Amino acid sequence: MDCGTVPRMSPAKKAPKKPADRKVGTNAESQLTGFLAKYSPEIEALAKAARAKMRSRLPGAIELVYDNYNALAIGYAPSERASEAIFSIALYPQWVSLFFLQAKGLRDPNGLLRGSGRVVRHIVLQRPDDLDLPAVRDLMEQALESAKVGLDPKAPRRLVIKSVSAKQRPRWPKS
Numbered sequence: 001m002d003c004g005t006v007p008r009m010s011p012a013k014k015a016p017k018k019p020a021d022r023k024v025g026t027n028a029e030s031q032l033t034g035f036l037a038k039y040s041p042e043i044e045a046l047a048k049a050a051r052a053k054m055r056s057r058l059p060g061a062i063e064l065v066y067d068n069y070n071a072l073a074i075g076y077a078p079s080e081r082a083s084e085a086i087f088s089i090a091l092y093p094q095w096v097s098l099f100f101l102q103a104k105g106l107r108d109p110n111g112l113l114r115g116s117g118r119v120v121r122h123i124v125l126q127r128p129d130d131l132d133l134p135a136v137r138d139l140m141e142q143a144l145e146s147a148k149v150g151l152d153p154k155a156p157r158r159l160v161i162k163s164v165s166a167k168q169r170p171r172w173p174k175s
Helices: 026-036 041-057 128-132 134-146
Strands: 062-067 072-077 087-091 096-100 121-125 158-164
Touching (some): 026 062
Parallel strands (some): 062 158
Antiparallel strands (some): 096 121
16 A cells, blocks of 8 residues: 555444443442433342442452443443453343343253343343342353453453443333
8 A cells, every 4th residue: 555545444343442432430430320320220230239249249340331222231341352251230220130231051950040141041030139139140150250251350440431422212111
């Protein structure tokens, strides 16, 4: 290519996100607080308590936030690569789910995992203490042991807002 030629992107490729598009640190924390506030007080409280338990149980995990069309998802990963995420909690207008993003091969003798996916499965959380149930803890331990990339408990914790959808379903159900 000569110096006068400008490379062009094919129409199928998207331009990479600018670093300013993502939020990290305290700004991200205040933005997440705003996302959570869109939900009913019950869903917001359940999500905050579940997040606190996940943070204490997963030292070194990077929290990846996606405020999508259908749900608010907070992933837990060893890096900023979504493909390496092991878990996520997802908020919907009427429930909060714990997703196992690498669930293939998990032993689930209690039949807790929902969904028909071969890789991603979930558990609907009724209360934060569901995360403390021995069967749920066992599933989480299995997922951590079999993860493509493991968590480094010595890595600094970070919260990263990865994307915010311009169009979203209502977050608080109509009565």
